[in-house]
Amino acid sequence: MTATSAEIREVLSVGPLEITPDEHLARADGRALTLSIRELHMLTELARRADRIVSREELFELVWARAMRPGDRSVDVYVRKLRVKLGSVMPEWAFIHTHFGFGYRLAPQRKQPVA
Amino acid sequence: MTATSAEIREVLSVGPLEITPDEHLARADGRALTLSIRELHMLTELARRADRIVSREELFELVWARAMRPGDRSVDVYVRKLRVKLGSVMPEWAFIHTHFGFGYRLAPQRKQPVA
DNA sequence: CAGCGCGTTACCGAGGCGTGAAAGCCCTGT
DNA sequence: ACAGGGCTTTCACGCCTCGGTAACGCGCTG
Numbered sequence A, B: 001m002t003a004t005s006a007e008i009r010e011v012l013s014v015g016p017l018e019i020t021p022d023e024h025l026a027r028a029d030g031r032a033l034t035l036s037i038r039e040l041h042m043l044t045e046l047a048r049r050a051d052r053i054v055s056r057e058e059l060f061e062l063v064w065a066r067a068m069r070p071g072d073r074s075v076d077v078y079v080r081k082l083r084v085k086l087g088s089v090m091p092e093w094a095f096i097h098t099h100f101g102f103g104y105r106l107a108p109q110r111k112q113p114v115a
Numbered sequence C: 001c002a003g004c005g006c007g008t009t010a011c012c013g014a015g016g017c018g019t020g021a022a023a024g025c026c027c028t029g030t
Numbered sequence D: 001a002c003a004g005g006g007c008t009t010t011c012a013c014g015c016c017t018c019g020g021t022a023a024c025g026c027g028c029t030g
Helices: A037-048 A055-064 A074-089 B039-046 B056-064 B074-089
Strands: A012-014 A015-020 A025-028 A053-054 A093-099 A102-110 B012-014 B017-020 B025-028 B091-101 B103-110
Touching: A012 A037, A012 A102, A012 B017, A012 B103, A015 A037, A025 A037, A037 A053, A037 A074, A037 B074, A053 A055, A055 A102, A055 B103, A074 A093, A102 B017, B012 B039, B012 B103, B017 B039, B025 B039, B039 B103, B056 B074, B056 B103
Parallel strands: none
Antiparallel strands: A012 A015, A015 A025, A053 A102, A093 A102, B012 B017, B017 B025, B091 B103
C-alpha cells in the first residue's frame, strides 16, 4: 500500500491527471504542474479519494496533520489555488467540485462539449 | 443496519440510481449528483422504501424528524427539486411518482422508448 | 361543477463559499 | 548575517446557495 523508500512508487491516475507523490510531481495531460508542497499534498489526498466527497475537516487533517480550528479557511484557499493552476493548463475541464455543506470531490469532467 | 464507522457503508441501488448516504453522495447512471443535505436525505428515505408509497406526513417526519404541520408544503417543494435535478441528468426517466391523495413513490421507469 | 390536492414559482433570511490581497514565515543565495 | 522571494496563513468583502414559507393556478376527484 504505502511506498517503501524509493522502490515502489505510488502513481495516482485520475482522468488526465497523473500524480507521483514520491517524486513530488503531478502532470496534467502529460504536462508537469508547478505545485507547492501543500498544493501537491492536497491534490494527492484528493486523488486518493477520487470521486468521493471529502469534508473540509477530513481534508485539513489529511494535509496539515492536525485538527482544523473552527473558521479556518485554509482548505478553501488551497482548493482555489489548485483550481487556478489546473484551470490554466486544462481550461475545458472541471476537477474539484464543491458539495455545499459537505466538502469537496475530485472528479475530472469536461465543462462543455469541445465545440 | 447502521454503518460501523467507515467500514460497512450502506449503498442503495434503485435502477440507475446509487446512493451512498454515508458519503453524502448519490449517483445517477454513474454520474454524481449535486444535492443539498435535505434533497439527499429525502432521496435516501424514498430509496429505502423504493416502489412503495410514502405519505407526505411520513416522508416529512423521516426527513425533518418532527411532525408535519398541517398545510406545510415543504415535501412538495423538495420532491420537485429532486425531479428537476434527476430529470436534468436523465431526462428519459421518471423517478418519483405521485399517488394522488396518498403520497409519493420512488420507482425508476422509462418515459418512452429511447427513440 | 365545486372543492381540494398538487405543481410550480417567487421571495427572504441565514450562512457557506469564492475571491483578492495583506501580512507573516521560512528558505535560499550572496 | 543580510536581503530577497516564494510559500503559507489570515482577513475581509460580497456573492451564491440553501432552507423554509407563501401564493397562485391547474388538475384531479367525486
